[in-house]
Amino acid sequence: MAFTEEQINRLGSSFQLIEPRLDDVVSVFYTKLFDAAPALRSMFPDDLGGQKKHMNSALKLVANNVANIEKLAGPLREMGARHVGYGAQEAQFPVVRDIMVDSLAEVAGYVWTPQLSSDWGAALDAVAGYMIEGMRGEQAKAA
Numbered sequence: 001m002a003f004t005e006e007q008i009n010r011l012g013s014s015f016q017l018i019e020p021r022l023d024d025v026v027s028v029f030y031t032k033l034f035d036a037a038p039a040l041r042s043m044f045p046d047d048l049g050g051q052k053k054h055m056n057s058a059l060k061l062v063a064n065n066v067a068n069i070e071k072l073a074g075p076l077r078e079m080g081a082r083h084v085g086y087g088a089q090e091a092q093f094p095v096v097r098d099i100m101v102d103s104l105a106e107v108a109g110y111v112w113t114p115q116l117s118s119d120w121g122a123a124l125d126a127v128a129g130y131m132i133e134g135m136r137g138e139q140a141k142a143a
């Protein structure tokens with residue numbers, strides 16, 4: 001999906017606000033995720049330190065490349081294919097998206113708006129769309 005200039009600008013400027021506090025966003029994210037879905041905890045390593053770094057770079061990548069997200073189709077499909085091995089399922093993507101948006105909103109505080117929730121939801125859906133293509137490709141290979 002193509003993003004409007006307004007969306008791209010809002011994503012970019014909200015990311016600048018959040019960027020110094022990305023570690024907080026990722027901590028809040030995992031707390032909320034395992035609260036909402038405790039069964040997912042065992043999919044992740046005991047030590048989430050490495051995972052936090054990965055999610056941190058993934059958020060940065062989304063924010064900086066949303067204007068040309070299709071250029072990331074290849075790496076995002078590969079990332080999706082790896083998620084088959086992690087045991088991730090397509091139905092979990094909207095859950096992860098909503099929790100990520102809530103985590104961004106919580107850390108950003110009063111400057112956050114419903115508009116930003118919808119912009120970030122759309123950006124994460126675009127990423128998930130490519131990841132799910134990669135997951136399906138991987139599953140077709142295995143079948």
Ligand code: HEM
Nearest residue numbers: 043044045054055058079082086088089092093096127128
């Ligand atoms: C937009 C959605 C998502 C993004 C951007 C994302 C991002 C990432 C990244 C960057 C990694 C690091 C390793 C790698 O690159 O392969 C990772 C690992 C992982 N993700 Fe995701 N992910 C998403 C959705 C999901 C979903 C829906 C699940 C299912 C619960 C999930 C479960 C996992 C697990 C279990 C790991 C591996 C932990 C490990 O063994 O080190 N992810 N994810």
